[in-house]
Amino acid sequence: MHSSRLRRHVFRRRSRTLAAALAVAAAALSVVTAAPAAYAASASTLWDDLDSQLTALVAEAGDNGFTMGVSIEDLSGAYGGGILSEGSQKPVKAASVIKLPLLALLMSEADAGRLSLDEKVTIPKGSSNIVGGAGTLQSRSFPLEITVGELMTLMVQVSDNTATNVLIDRAGGFDAINAYIKTLGYQTMWFGRKMIHTATPPLGENWINANEVTDLISKLYRHQILSASSSEYIIGLMKGQLVNTKFGAVIPRKYLANKTGELGDVSHDSGIILLDGREVALTVTTSFASGGLNKANVYVQRAAKLVFDQLQQPIEPPVPAATTPASDAWPALTDRLDPIVAEAAAAGVDVGVAIEDLSGYYGSRTVYLGKTDRYTTASAIKMALAATVMNQVQSGRLSLDDVVTITQDERYPGSGTLQNNAFPQDVSVGRMLDLMVTISDNTATNKLVDVVGGVDAINAVIADAGIGVGDLHFGRKMFGPVVGVYGDVWLTPYGVNRLMALFYDISTGSVVKPDLLTAESARKIIGLMRNQQVKTKLGAVIPSTVLADKTGENALVSHDIGLLLVPGQELTLSVFSTGKPGFEGDISATANPFLQRIGAAVYAYVLATAPEKETPGGNGTPTAEPSETATDGSTSTTTPTPAASSSSPAATALASTGSDATMLPGLVTLAAILSAAGLGLTLRARRTRRALR
Secondary structure (H helix, E strand, O other): OHHHHHHHHHHHHHHHHHHHHHHHHHHHHHHHHHOHHHOOEOHHHHHHHHHHHHHHHHHHHHHOOOEEEEEEEEOOOOOOOOEEEEEOOOOEEOHHHHHHHHHHHHHHHHHOOOOOOOOEEEEOOOOOOOOOOOOOHHHOOOOEEEEHHHHHHHHHHOOOHHHHHHHHHHHOHHHHHHHHHHHOOOOOOEOOOOOOOOOOOOOOOOEEOHHHHHHHHHHHHOOOOOOHHHHHHHHHHHHOOOOOOOHHHOOOHHHEEEEEEEOOOEEEEEEEEOOOOOOEEEEEEEEOOOOOHHHHHHHHHHHHHHHHHHHOOOEOOOOOOOOOOOOOOOHHHHHHHHHHHHHHHHOOEEEEEEEEEOOOOOOOOEEEEEOOOOEOOHHHHHHHHHHHHHHHHHOOOOOOOOEEEEOHHHOOOOOOOHHHOOOOEEEEHHHHHHHHHHOOOHHHHHHHHHHHOOHHHHHHHHHHOOOOOOOEEOOOOOOOOOOOHHHOOEEOHHHHHHHHHHHHHHHHOOOOEOOOEOHHHHHHHHHHHHOOOOOOOHHHOOOHHHEEEEEEEOOOEEEEEEEEOOOOOOEEEEEEEEEOOOOOOOHHHHHHHHHHHHHHHHHHHHHHOOOOOOOOOOOOOOOOOOOOEOOOOOEOOOEEOOOOOOOOHHHHHHHHHHHOOOOOOHHHHHHHHHHHOOOOEEOOOOOOOOOOO
16 A cells, blocks of 8 residues: 555656646747747748848838849858849949949959059149048148058048049049949949049949849959959958948948948948858948938848848758668569559659568668658657657656646647547556557647657657668657758658667667667567557558558658568568659558558568478578479469468468458458569468578
């Protein structure tokens, strides 16, 4: 009595602790849900989101009388080298942004040896180049001797108009500048007047659009039009920009190299955002009616801040490539399966097969057939969760007797029975584990995800099993939303095969990984798989006495993964299917017959290659190499089945088939499936000697 009371007390304590932990986890989840930006997203998702935000901003500006043009180019490659172009790309008055192509031309002259930055020029007193507006040179005493390098610095960093006009002359005038612009391939960019000088129609204005300026900046960053030293010299000048009314108002200077420009009816900024590994070239142009400069500056700032903020969002690394598995030569088996895989392909279905000899009886060979890259998982992924549950049970973090409460909002549709019960309901961890594996209960599955600590805990166990994220990944609950690249579920035949092999090898003690699973934990998992109640695939053709499996299907895939446990001939056996591009049928209805035929063919092969009965003083010997001639002299390619009275383990397993009420009935059904598979069943008084392995 005392022992019973103590056991109940401990059980309740565990339940309260678990409930408290789940409450904390739920609270944390609600915070994350309220702030989706905390999730890492794929680069393409972030780039597309930025495009959407800029589109909305440009539309808002337009509604308020400001015409915006925005152009961004990814310089880092983090976003796939993408380019965004929003708003107007019609010619707009350039203001001081036109000084960038002039600067590039001057540095190209320096690269060619026709110009030195130390070269001195004299600005005479009363020169028409001395103008007002931006800059400090206009207040100096003239005549003035000054170097080209000093003029460039003033032109960029304080947008000095007088310095610009002097440099226009030094570059060879408008014709030389426009000829250079043309060599860069620009159609809109045009140099038609000096700073502050009156524009003379039709070509006497300076013109740009955002796309061309961004392209120029990108070429400078990549050293495509100038030497590396000249390109970096220009970028260095832009880093020293002292006008911070636009990009510089919202982006810290250490991350910015830019050139501003404004007139009474335009406001622009163009430059490079220098976030390490996220560099982009950005140009924003605005035009408006007179008197709107301050508001225009705000739109330029908002565009820059949208970009800068988005660049700081965490990017999910790309999913590693799936493992390309190596197959051993196993023609006696693969010759039976290849035609079935080919027939499925002709029916519009990609089928994959993974088989590994666990017993050593077939030389420890492994074969992968058909589609071996990634599939979505359906319920097959639940075996990774089963491993996680048992991992935490053996470490003492959980007990199969722990009880949790499932509420109405934790009810999930699809497979399972918990959804039909009254809520709230109290269910033990062990019961949920059983339901998840044997009938694929989705409500139990999703509650167990919470119990173990979420998908990160499950993926940690997958990693501890030595299975790469490219081959097996648990990124969301059943019916859960896909959030980012890693917010989905996937598997490969290789990844699943490694998990199934580990379950078996750990259960037998041939592999020892106590930090992952103990032998007892692995046997518990296999025991649940042996009690599988869904028999629409492998379970339709292989007796439950020798099959441990987990099915999974949805509108896209139909899978069955597991172990064929004929004593002494144990194999992994997993089959996968998905529709080919353009497939519009019912995947389960189309694929399941092929998966059944594969299962039947493998099982028949195992039976046909079973060792003969051990004789006194001797060892069991494998059956002989297959013969194309039957014992009666006729040609035969059928796969014989041992008589029910045979004492081989395989025959015993087959003979017990009829005791399973959920199985297809005995030899007659198996014969029909094998016949449909083109394999046949021949029952004889004596077994015809067949191939070993």
